[in-house]
Amino acid sequence: MSMRRVTKGPGGGLAWADVHSYVGVVRDAETYRSSGSAVRRVTTEGSEVNGRRCDALAGTAGVVAAGALRPGVALDLLALPGTDLRTWEVTPGVVDLLAAAGASPVAGSAGPGVWLSDDLALALGARPDDELATSGGTVRVAGIYTWPDDGRARDLGYAVLSPVAAAGAFDRCWAQVWPVDEGVAGLLHTALEPTGVAASRTSPLNASLGSSLDGPQLLAARPTRLAPLAAAMLGAALGLLAVRARRLEIASAIHARVPRAHLTWQHVLEAAAWVGAGTALSAALVAHAAIDGNPDPALAAWITGMRTVLAGGAAAILGILAGVVATRESHLFRYFKER
Numbered sequence: 285m286s287m288r289r290v291t292k293g294p295g296g297g298l299a300w301a302d303v304h305s306y307v308g309v310v311r312d313a314e315t316y317r318s319s320g321s322a323v324r325r326v327t328t329e330g331s332e333v334n335g336r337r338c339d340a341l342a343g344t345a346g347v348v349a350a351g352a353l354r355p356g357v358a359l360d361l362l363a364l365p366g367t368d369l370r371t372w373e374v375t376p377g378v379v380d381l382l383a384a385a386g387a388s389p390v391a392g393s394a395g396p397g398v399w400l401s402d403d404l405a406l407a408l409g410a411r412p413d414d415e416l417a418t419s420g421g422t423v424r425v426a427g428i429y430t431w432p433d434d435g436r437a438r439d440l441g442y443a444v445l446s447p448v449a450a451a452g453a454f455d456r457c458w459a460q461v462w463p464v465d466e467g468v469a470g471l472l473h474t475a476l477e478p479t480g481v482a483a484s485r486t487s488p489l490n491a492s493l494g495s496s497l498d499g500p501q502l503l504a505a506r507p508t509r510l511a512p513l514a515a516a517m518l519g520a521a522l523g524l525l526a527v528r529a530r531r532l533e534i535a536s537a538i539h540a541r542v543p544r545a546h547l548t549w550q551h552v553l554e555a556a557a558w559v560g561a562g563t564a565l566s567a568a569l570v571a572h573a574a575i576d577g578n579p580d581p582a583l584a585a586w587i588t589g590m591r592t593v594l595a596g597g598a599a600a601i602l603g604i605l606a607g608v609v610a611t612r613e614s615h616l617f618r619y620f621k622e623r
Contacts, residue, residue: 295515295596296566299589302511303573306585309502314579316464316497318386320436322348323460323489324469328476331453332484338457338475339377339450346468349384350459351377352450352475359398359444360419363408370443371398375450382429384460385489387440389429397426399445435492453477458489464497515596523603527551548608555604559597566593 316322326333333352341350352375358368379399382389389399392412400410405428410416414425431441457475461468469486476484488495503509570589574582 295519295593295600296562296569298508298511298515298518298596299566299570299592300573302506302508302592303570303585303589305506305508306503306588307574307576307578309499309506310580310585311577312502313497313499316493317384317460317462319432319434319493320385320387320489321491321493321497322462322464323381323385323458324472324486325437325456325458325489326472326476326484326486327456328484329455331455332477332479333454333457334475334477335375335450335452335454338454338459338472339375341457341459341471341475342377342380344468344471346461346463346465347471348460348462349377349380350457350475351375351379351381352454352457353378353439354454354456356444356446359423361408362417362419369404372440372443372445373448373454374445375454376447377450378445378458379427379447381458381460384462385436387429387431389427391427392425395424395426396447397424399427399429399447400425401441401443402428402430403442404444434490436490463499466496511592512595515592516599519596519599520603520606523555523600523605524607526600527604527607544608548605551604551608552601555601559601563593563597 331354333354335352338350338352341347353372356371356373359371360368379389382399390412398416400408405411405425408416410425410428412425412427415422416425426447429440429445431438431443433441457472459469459472472486473484567586567590570593571582571586574585574589578585
């Protein structure tokens with residue numbers, strides 16, 4: 285059995301599997317985030333949300349973006365006569381929230397105006413910076429946002445958003461909390477006036493993927509989490525088997541008065557050479573797996589895989605070392621008969 289087969293195979297294969305499992309968890313978490321499932325919303329019976337306090341939540345640790353909303357005056361577009369379009373007055377933080385919630389906003393040049401959902405913009409043939417004729421005059425299209433039909437609440441589907449100053453009262457506050465932390469999500473109640481706390485309701489924007497996501501727990505419970513231990517055990521076993529295949533050669537060298545220390549160093553250095561080559565190849569394999577389909581920076585996934593690669597390689601060297609030390613000159617004749 286060659287040293288190359290011992291050190292190259294088990295660590296790299298297990299590392300590749302573990303990295304794919306790791307990236308799968310990260311990808312699921314990104315799907316959860318981009319679907320709006322990480323957005324928590326608090327709704328009141330009346331206008332009990334303080335717009336400034338709601339927007340200010342974005343400066344809190346764990347809150348990516350936050351903004352307040354309230355129903356606005358229906359918009360009567362001349363291009364759609366007889367259709368009063370649903371309008372929402374939103375604080376500036378809502379535009380940031382759209383990007384954080386996977387709504388892919390596309391803005392025009394700087395300036396005031398309304399935001400249209402992509403479905404409405406398609407129906408109107410409108411693009412950013414276009415002017416829309418309404419019964420009350422013209423309005424500029426400041427931007428367009430997507431609102432996928434992926435289970436999220438349809439509040440902003442086929443709607444018009446009209447940015448307003450955060451001052452004043454609103455009836456709902458939305459915030460994306462990432463990573464998901466219900467304790468941080470509870471801070472939405474600080475945006476409410478005291479009279480609105482009792483009547484408020486808190487819910488996720490998209491409940492189709494569950495009300496919560498514990499990313500660290502999912503990573504800790506992934507099926508391949510014990511890959512480093514498995515690689516170490518397999519590497520040690522293969523190292524011992526590699527020495528077993530050469531034990532007659534080793535015992536003969538000892539019988540010929542070759543110092544055991546020299547033999548030990550010889551085999552360790554041979555193993556180190558193959559482990560180094562195998563580690564380099566496995567590192568490239570793990571790097572590819574860490575990049576493939578990973579929405580996050582690949583470094584964390586790569587380090588996770590390299591733990592398995594290094595565990596397998598180090599265990600193989602230790603297994604070879606233990607095998608050489610355990611080989612006895614007195615067993616030379618038995619080794620010869622078992623060959």
